[in-house]
Amino acid sequence: MILVTGGTGYIGSHTCVELLKNGYEVVIIDNLSNSNNDVVDRIKKITNKDLKFYFGDVSDKELLRRIFTENKIDAVIHFAGYKAVGESVKLPLKYYDNNLYSTICLCEVMKEFSCKKIVFSSSATVYGIPKTLPIKEDEALSTTNPYGTTKLMIEQILKDLYVSDNEFSIAVLRYFNPIGADKSGLIGENPNGIPNNLMPYIVKVALNKLEILSVFGSDYDTPDGTGVRDYIHVVDLARGHIKAIEHVMKQTGIDYYNLGTGVGYSVLDIIKTFEKVNNVKVNYKIVDRRPGDIASSYADVTKSYKELGFKTIYTLEDMCKDAYNFAIKNDI
Ligand code: NAD
Ligand code: UD1
Numbered sequence: 001m002i003l004v005t006g007g008t009g010y011i012g013s014h015t016c017v018e019l020l021k022n023g024y025e026v027v028i029i030d031n032l033s034n035s036n037n038d039v040v041d042r043i044k045k046i047t048n049k050d051l052k053f054y055f056g057d058v059s060d061k062e063l064l065r066r067i068f069t070e071n072k073i074d075a076v077i078h079f080a081g082y083k084a085v086g087e088s089v090k091l092p093l094k095y096y097d098n099n100l101y102s103t104i105c106l107c108e109v110m111k112e113f114s115c116k117k118i119v120f121s122s123s124a125t126v127y128g129i130p131k132t133l134p135i136k137e138d139e140a141l142s143t144t145n146p147y148g149t150t151k152l153m154i155e156q157i158l159k160d161l162y163v164s165d166n167e168f169s170i171a172v173l174r175y176f177n178p179i180g181a182d183k184s185g186l187i188g189e190n191p192n193g194i195p196n197n198l199m200p201y202i203v204k205v206a207l208n209k210l211e212i213l214s215v216f217g218s219d220y221d222t223p224d225g226t227g228v229r230d231y232i233h234v235v236d237l238a239r240g241h242i243k244a245i246e247h248v249m250k251q252t253g254i255d256y257y258n259l260g261t262g263v264g265y266s267v268l269d270i271i272k273t274f275e276k277v278n279n280v281k282v283n284y285k286i287v288d289r290r291p292g293d294i295a296s297s298y299a300d301v302t303k304s305y306k307e308l309g310f311k312t313i314y315t316l317e318d319m320c321k322d323a324y325n326f327a328i329k330n331d332i
Contacts, residue, residue, distance in 0.1 A: 001025040002245065003073045005058050005106065006080030008035035011121065011178060013043055013187045015077060016239040020047040022242050027052045027071050029063070029081065034192070042186040058102035064109040075245055078106060081150070085125075085292075086196060088147035098155070099150035115246040116168045119241060120158060122151045124176045124230070124258070124297055132240035133264075134300035137174070137256045144292055155256075162254040169248040176230035176260030176299050178237045180319035180327035188326030189234075198270060199231075199319075203226055203327040206280045213282060215267050217289035222296055226267035230260035230298035233314035233322070243308040260299030261312045274320040 002019055006029030007011045013035075019026050020043070028040065028051065040053045052071065056063040058080045067073070081099040082088070088095040102119075110116065127135050128142030143149045155172055162168045179199040181188030194210070195201045204210040216223040219319045240259040247255070265273075271282050326332070 001072050001074055003027045003029065003067065003071070003076045005029050005076065005078045005102075005193045008032065008037060008039040008053075009079055010189045011175070011234060011237060012077075012079040012235045013039050014182060015079070015139060015241045016043050016051060017046050017182060017187070017247075018235070018238040018242050020049040020051065024245070025051070027054065027067060027073065029054045029067060031055070031057045034082070036278060039187060046182060046184050046186055051217040059098075059105045061105050061109055064086070064105065065112070068109060068113040068115065073113070073115050075119070075248055076106065076110060076115065077119045077241055077245070078103065083122070083147060084196065085145050085147045088150075089145050092146035095146045095150050100153060103154050103157060106286070107157070111165070116165070118158070118168070119171045119173060119244045119248060120154065122155055122172050122174045123148065124174050124260070124299070126152045126155065126174060127297070129294050130297060133296055134262060134298050135258065137258055137270070137303055138298040148250065159254055167252055167266060168254070169252045170254040171244040172254065172256045173240065173244055174256065174258050175237060176232055176258065176297065178234045179231050180235065180322040182235060183239065183325070184324060185325045185329035188323070188330070190330065190332055198267060199323050202271065202282055203273055203323055203332060205282050206274065206324065207280065207327060208330070213271070213284040214287040215284050216287060216293060218286045220295035222266055224266050224268050227293055228264035228266050228296040228298065230262065230264055231319055232260050232312060232315065233319045236261075236312040236314050240304070240308070240310050243310045247308055255307070257304040257308060257310075258299035258301055259304060260301060262301040264296055264298035265316060269316070270320070273316050274324070277317045277321045278324045280324075290308050298329055
């Protein structure tokens with residue numbers, strides 16, 4: 001049985017679907033601070049399987065103890081946390097408090113119940129401004145905002161935890177840029193307010209809910225001058241968690257894995273592909289660079305392939321089609 005913190009969120013919900021499809025039993029804890037509990041029924045509908053949902057905060061140790069008492073948890077996938085980069089700059093304490101404190105509480109209660117297998121959601125943001133491309137897991141680590149720093153600090157906490165107790169088995173997954181949605185259109189990404197990230201913004205422009213996409217910079221040292229990222233279909237990302245769970249079940253240790261496709265696409269590639277596969281127009285204008293952005297980021301996926309056997313299967317076309325399908329079906 002797998003405990004999924006933040007399991008009603010964007011990546012968590014897709015991972016719950018994959019877990020259920022692969023025969024795992026699933027328990028979710030989520031405080032619904034950035035999600036909706038109808039996601040639970042949607043996961044059940046997609047998979048035709050049941051799961052347990054606990055409403056509450058991961059920093060509520062009494063609730064965690066109740067969950068571990070009422071269920072035989074074999075491993076935890078820890079998604080819960082805040083993730084908005086801009087907000088983290090304005091409200092750093094909110095981010096340090098939620099992301100760090102909830103992780104500490106979770107690890108304490110896991111130890112109490114001798115559950116020592118954990119998969120953690122980290123981010124490519126821990127690579128800061130990468131010196132080499134594609135980015136390998138042993139690239140130097142640094143951050144440029146409090147959100148990223150919480151990820152790096154949690155990686156350190158987990159490392160120290162392993163050093164203190166070698167029975168732990170920890171997989172730290174560094175996600176590149178997840179986009180897209182489940183084919184059913186029942187679950188997907190629905191950010192509050194005006195989106196900061198590229199794909200949710202494109203979707204809203206395509207649906208005429210926002211007027212025009214600003215392309216942040218066309219003078220980067222990239223093939224067409226716009227920023228290059230490693231976009232990964234969220235269902236592929238979810239599949240990566242199954243591999244990570246299999247890995248932590250087999251051995252102890254702490255390991256770090258990139259989850260991406262290994263291929264970089266530019267902002268203009270994304271716009272063109274989105275227009276083509278969905279037969280819509282995405283109005284855009286080139287504006288100045290966004291402060292803090294880097295030119296290119298894409299993963300070296302050799303390690304996750306060799307050690308986890310993880311390989312993506314979805315294309316950029318699938319990502320664009322599925323993101324739009326979710327938006328249309330849910331009136332995003
Ligand atoms: P999300 O906001 O959709 O999901 C996070 C979930 O955690 C939400 O349902 C929220 O309600 C819940 N939550 C937050 N704090 C909680 C707490 N203290 N107790 C209980 N529930 C809590 O985000 P996502 O995109 O699914 O991201 C999941 C994880 O992956 C996050 O840790 C995020 O930082 C990380 N990540 C995301 C991306 C991305 O681009 N989406 C990239 C790299 C890393
Ligand atoms: C985001 C996160 C980062 C996280 C990463 C992977 C922010 C600021 N950063 O970065 O912490 O690790 O995802 O999940 O949220 N773009 C535009 N116009 C827009 C929006 C974006 O041109 O309106 C461009 C950006 O300049 C960039 C690319 O699109 O080149 C992707 O941007 P975005 O989706 O915000 O992701 P990242 O910048 O990679």
